[in-house]
Amino acid sequence: MSKSLDGVTMIPPEKRARHDNEDSLSELPDCVLLHILSFLNSKYAVQTCVLSTRWRYLWKRIPTLILHSSKFSTMKRFATFVTRILTRRDSSVTLHALDLQRMGIIETKLLKVILNYVCSHNTHIQRLGIDFTADSCPIMSCVSKCRALTSLKLSIHPTCYMTESLFPESLNVPLLTSLDLTHFTFCGGENGCAEPFSAFTKLNSLVISNCKVKDAQILSISSETLVDLIMHSFSFKFPKTKLSTPSLCTFTFTGRPVQKICGNGLSSVRQVNIDAKDFPALMEYALVLLTWLQELVRVESLIVTSTTLQVLSLVPDLLEVKFTTLCNLKSLEVELIPFHYDSLLYMEKAVLKKVAAKSRKEAAKLRKAFKAGLRPSPIPDGIVDFLLQNSPSAKVNITTAHPSSFNLNQVEESVKGVKNISYCSQFAAHASPASAAESASAAVPASAAKLEVKTHDIEMVIA
Incomplete structure (x- = not known):
């Protein structure tokens, strides 16, 4: 047995x-x-x-430790596993990478054990990922000792909105090429700018999510080597982002377009991905979004969500604006995102306000239609043509992961003037439930239906 x-x-x-x-x-x-x-x-x-x-x-x-608490039935078992694997691992083998994810507040004792272990391998560890919740964290003092780091991903979730994780003004990790930060605060200097990344002379990829700026009005991102920039946030607490990034090729943004972009901005970017949130939908956000698009001198690929186009449509007399940019656009992809209830109310209110500025009669008709169940078109009329005014031959692709939430006829009507356009296969699959079921069945290997691996009860084997 x-x-x-x-x-x-x-x-x-x-x-x-x-x-x-x-x-x-x-x-x-x-x-x-x-x-x-x-x-x-x-x-x-x-x-x-x-x-x-x-x-x-x-x-x-x-040489790599991937420690995720989601793989364990209880946090106690996770803590026990981490402690044992660190103490029983061959100490003569250098640690090259550590990826720690602890759901919820991490135990102080466990964190101390982990950070001490990282420091004991500080001259060799190249990739470090830390994700947990804590009031205060000594993680930066540990990171500053890891001079061989090439990739750093830190996500320190605060226990309350008053808690701050300060990112040091100068961090000496000269080999760093990839940096991913979530819930950090960048402090400003005497010039009124926060410049947290100037010391990273080899930085290639930068991701900042839900970060804040303290004692400054401008977040300055200056790098000769930066190629990819990703910004995720619903509200940055500063008005401007200054970009001095001549090598930047890809720019991705998710959230509320609050900050104006200055410096050489987005002039070198070739691919742009924007998901502007429509809750709340404000004209100020729309005007900022328009200034971003007017900076895209070299962009070849533009990916936007339908909510982004909804926000953009709030610009007064938008379709009369003449671009001098978007001349090199080769492809435009629009991802249709369903309205949430609150977002829908905000958008309807914003659309009514815009229509009422021109005609109260038309606004009254539209208000009545909304009450009767009409929903705003996911793609505002004429806006795709507006984006293609300097690149009419660019390919347009309409995609969605939620085909049941949209009326394809309504979508087609809103882009009827566009010639080079295609639609994702989900629309056709949704129109034929049987074919959709067949596609789903075909996507799963036949062997997978017979295979059942039960590992949820296996927490640890350390002989």
């Missing part, structure tokens, strides 16, 4: 021996097996020790 260790069913020795004779994977050299195991969550990597005697201690020499 099999034995159990920490809730894990162990394979009897006689069965292991039988498997050893048929296991060609185990004949691979250690370096190959360790490379394969580096891609696994550490919980599953440790579980491979039950496969055979060949695998029993391999997990101790994996």
Whole structure:
């Protein structure tokens, strides 16, 4: 009968021996097996020790630790697993990467153990990812010691809105090429600007989410090497973003377009992705969004959501604006996003206000239609033609993950003047439920229907 260790069913020795004779994977050299195991969550990597005697201690020499609490049934089991794997891992093997995700508030004792372990490998660790909730965190003092870092991802969620995680004005990690920050505060200097990234001379990719600026009016992003910039937020607490990024190729934004972009701005960008939130929909946001589009001198690919177009449509007399940009546009993709109830009310109110400024009679008709159940078109009339005024031959693709939320005829009517246009297959699939079911069935391999792997009860194997 099999034995159990920490809730894990162990394979009897006689069965292991039988498997050893048929296991060609185990004949691979250690370096190959360790490379394969580096891609696994550490919980599953440790579980491979039950496969055979060949695998029993391999997990101790994996150079990567992926520790996610979502893979454990309780936080206590997760904490126990993390503590044990750090103490029983082969200390002579350098740690190259650590990815920690702890749902909720992390225990102070556990955090201290993890950070001490990272510091003990500070001269070799290259990739570090930390994601948890805490009031205060000594993580930056640990990061400052890791001079070999090339990739850093930090998401320190506050327990209340008053809590701040300050990002240091100068962080000496000279090899850093990728930086991803969530819920951080950047402090301003004497010149009225916050310049938190100027020391990263090799930075290639930057992601900032729900970050704030303190004691400054401008967030300055200055980098000769930055290629990709992603900004996620529903409200940045500063009015301007200054870009000095001559190599920037891709710009992605999600949230409320609050900040004006100055400096050389978006003039070098080739691909732009914008998802402007429509709750609340304000004319101020629409005007900022328009200034962004007027900066796109070299853009070739523009991806926007329908809510972005809804916000943009609030610009007074928008269709009469003449662009000098968007001349090199080769493709325009519009992703249709369903209105949430609150967003719908805000958008209807904003549309009525815009129509009423021209004709109260037309506004009264529209108000009556809204009450009768009419919904604003997901793509405002004429707005796609407006974006293509300097690139009429650009390809247009309409996509959605929610085909049941839209009337295809209404969508087609709003872009009827566009010639080079295509629609995603979801619309056709939704029109034919049977074909949709067949497509879904075809997408799943037949073998998957017969395969059932039960690992939710397996929390840990550390011999």
